[in-house]
Amino acid sequence: MRKGILSIGAAAAALSFGLTACGGESGDTTAQGAGASSSAPAAKPGKIGVILPDSKSSARWETADRKYLKEAFDAAGVQSDIQNAQGDKTAFQTIADQMITNGATVLVIVNLDSGTGKAVLDKAKSQGVATIDYDRLTLGGSASYYVSFDNTKVGTLQGEGLAKCLTDNKADKPIIAELNGSPTDNNATLFKNGYDGVLKPKYDSGEYKKGPDQSVPDWDNAQAGTIFEQMLTQEPKIGGVLAANDGLGNAAIAVLKKQKLNGKVPVTGQDATVQGLQNILAGDQCMTVYKAIKKEADATSQLAIALAKGEKPAATATVKDTQSGRDVPAVLLDPQPIYFDNVKDVVADGFVAKDELCTGDFADKCAKAGIS
CATH class of the missing domain: 3.40.50.2300 (Response regulator)
Known part of the structure; x- marks a missing residue:
């Protein structure tokens, strides 16, 4: 990290x-001109x-x-x-x-x-x-x-992160749901290009099974929850969720909690938000991407x-x-991938404050994650 x-x-x-x-080149040009111009006050920005x-x-x-x-x-x-x-x-x-x-x-x-x-x-x-x-x-x-x-790399890290978490969970031919960002956001397209580059070969080989795949208009978290609930109804045996950011990931986690599946189904994210990091500390989210x-x-x-x-x-x-x-x-x-064992690096970098992250029940989890 x-x-x-x-x-x-x-x-x-x-x-x-x-x-x-x-800026130096601009100054050199001025210096070569008339003496009066070299001492003229700089224009107001x-x-x-x-x-x-x-x-x-x-x-x-x-x-x-x-x-x-x-x-x-x-x-x-x-x-x-x-x-x-x-x-x-x-x-x-x-x-x-x-x-x-x-x-x-x-x-x-x-x-x-x-x-x-x-x-x-x-x-x-x-x-x-x-x-x-x-x-x-x-x-x-x-x-x-x-x-x-590098937004394609962000997606690649998410795909690699989900694969790592599925390996850690010893998942056997898991069904993967993709909860993509807004279809009007070019970044969402780049993220998907990145993680599909990791996941598609696994679908093709039969290592993973491709499940529901849907974009979330305007990155709206409430809509993401509704969409994922429909996904889970359509395919109750979803074994992994590629969520394009922490907000979408949290929406999926809220649905998984209702079915007591949180922590059992790896979920990705992005942005290293306080909520996303707390979900990682709790074991409900497997990783995020820190920018x-x-x-x-x-x-x-x-x-x-x-x-x-x-x-x-x-x-x-x-x-x-x-x-x-x-x-x-x-x-x-x-961008950088973040898992439980390096959440501390986001805090050390000053992006998230310990006092904000390690509140209430998260104090012990922070200590276990080496956040001091």
Whole structure:
């Protein structure tokens, strides 16, 4: 885990180097000009607008992303406006329009779907506003940059995690249910590509049996519970659940608890939320995927701040927009698998506080997991 965290830091450092180098080149050009221009005061940075998607699909958007982005912008002395669309596509577009009208020179978005996101990005571009796709790539969009994790790898880790837990449980030809993310979220597609890459060969060989496979609109946890309840009614002998994030995983666990199957049927997750980690400590969830949100937010804020200052920062990679064919400048960070024996690393990294995680009955479980 430590090695993984260091690799994330290295990616952020690489981005920081790119920004520094770019800024240095700008300074060198000025120094070669007239003497008067070299002592001219720097232009005041522009304003940065950020639109988060919702607060119910995952706690991270309000508890982590907002906090880390705001701290970075404030530390740099750059004015910012961070709002949450709460899953409303009309509100998403209205917020974007207001931010542009109110003088945003950089717009950072987490799209609700590619159609809405593209409309917002295209309008911003037409107004001369620089744009960043944060966490989710807008297919067919025009974002100047994209910052996220390697989302196919996230899915691969989930598939490998479920396989590990099934092996530990000595499961014999288990029936696997797949509870996928929103069909309008490109990340959900990438996650599924990753875990299906692990699971399909096992289906083909007969090691596992493919069971119900369904996407959850808008990552809605309540709908996920209903969908999984129907899955379990359809196939009572489900032996493993590939849930695309901790919220969907918890919805499945709640249904399994009603049937006294929790802990007997491995369930995956993603985001290393307090709830997800507590489910792991309790033995109800077999693993989650930790994405160091602060590193993602820091990489994004560095790009946004540079753009607000009129710089053209360098990215560390590109990703292919499968709809437009465009290579989008990108920063991709490494995700990490989390099981019972390394939950402590998420706490040590400062992402989750011990006092919040190890409450009540979880105090003893934390101690057993080495969380001190």
